[in-house]
Amino acid sequence: MKTADKTGKTYISTRAWIVGIAVFFAVCVVGTVLLLVQKPGTVANVYRDNECIYSVDLSLVTEGFEKTFTDENGHSNTIRVENGRIRMIAADCPDKVCVDTGWIGNGAVPIVCLPHHLVIRIEKQPQNDIDSVAR
Amino acid sequence: METEKEKKYTINPDHTRSRTRRLVYDALLAGIALVIFWVELQIPPLTPIPGIKLGLANVLSLIALFAIGPVDALAVLLVRILLGGLVFGNPSALLYSLAGGALSYLVSLMLYKLLRPGQIFICGILCAVAHNVGQIAVAVLITRTPAILLYFPLLGVSGVVTGLFTGLAAGFAIKTLEKTN
Numbered sequence: 001m002k003t004a005d006k007t008g009k010t011y012i013s014t015r016a017w018i019v020g021i022a023v024f025f026a027v028c029v030v031g032t033v034l035l036l037v038q039k040p041g042t043v044a045n046v047y048r049d050n051e052c053i054y055s056v057d058l059s060l061v062t063e064g065f066e067k068t069f070t071d072e073n074g075h076s077n078t079i080r081v082e083n084g085r086i087r088m089i090a091a092d093c094p095d096k097v098c099v100d101t102g103w104i105g106n107g108a109v110p111i112v113c114l115p116h117h118l119v120i121r122i123e124k125q126p127q128n129d130i131d132s133v134a135r
Numbered sequence: 136m137e138t139e140k141e142k143k144y145t146i147n148p149d150h151t152r153s154r155t156r157r158l159v160y161d162a163l164l165a166g167i168a169l170v171i172f173w174v175e176l177q178i179p180p181l182t183p184i185p186g187i188k189l190g191l192a193n194v195l196s197l198i199a200l201f202a203i204g205p206v207d208a209l210a211v212l213l214v215r216i217l218l219g220g221l222v223f224g225n226p227s228a229l230l231y232s233l234a235g236g237a238l239s240y241l242v243s244l245m246l247y248k249l250l251r252p253g254q255i256f257i258c259g260i261l262c263a264v265a266h267n268v269g270q271i272a273v274a275v276l277i278t279r280t281p282a283i284l285l286y287f288p289l290l291g292v293s294g295v296v297t298g299l300f301t302g303l304a305a306g307f308a309i310k311t312l313e314k315t316n
Contacts, residue, residue: 031288050279094225
């Protein structure tokens with residue numbers, strides 16, 4: 001949908017731009033809704049470099065506990081696990097985005113510690129069977 | 136080429152023909168962008184999701200682009216990202232800012248040729264979305280977790296909303312600049 005201005009040069013009309021952006025926006029809204037309403041699992045998987053290093057089924061946790069992960073450079077992240085929820089309570093990364101994310105439990109938002117390449121996601125299945133049942 | 140610029144853009148061309156004036160304009164815009172960037176950092180995040188923020192400092196890059204020119208916009212953007220990241224922010228976030236900024240700049244460069252002055256808000260929206268795309272791409276590459284792509288729709292929604300806001304702000308600012316000249 002192109003319109004010409006006084007100088008005869010053609011432009012895409014504002015209406016066409018708005019329609020295009022509205023369609024993109026609608027698709028994103030639908031995607032977000034799908035993301036938020038999907039039935040999440042109850043298993044928290046901790047990944048470093050997309051490799052699952054720890055799994056715990058949050059629905060089976062009766063007594064809260066803490067666990068610290070240290071990478072090969074000595075950087076550490078400490079998680080707190082309670083029934084139905086998990087959070088990062090301490091990290092020696094510079095930005096602390098992971099700690100600020102707070103508790104997660106419903107799977108919509110992951111906890112990500114970019115400086116340490118660590119991701120915690122709530123999923124249906126444990127990604128390995130070591131440690132898959134909480135003590 | 137000179138005439139093309141004069142026809143379309145809004146800070147008085149006599150003002151930007153002088154290299155010194157142009158440098159002053161660029162420095163002024165970069166300075167304002169840095170201050171806005173700092174102020175925005177003081178506002179606590181509205182959502183726990185990293186990556187969602189208003190991006191008000193982009194208003195200044197848009198003004199530089201449409202009121203002065205592409206080179207000036209790049210200068211304002213780079214000064215704001217590098218100084219902002221090193222002085223106020225954390226250097227670890229610099230890579231994300233740079234990736235987002237680079238992609239958003241490329242998109243704005245394409246739109247610079249395409250848009251009429253009244254359509255600047257569109258550039259704000261597409262830049263914000265491009266910025267989020269760049270940040271997600273870096274996050275996926277660094278954590279090697281493709282599943283992060285699932286959060287793109289969320290950032291797309293926030294990009295359209297915040298981009299509309301910054302784009303409209305830039306459009307109004309440019310209109311006002313036009314009147315004062």
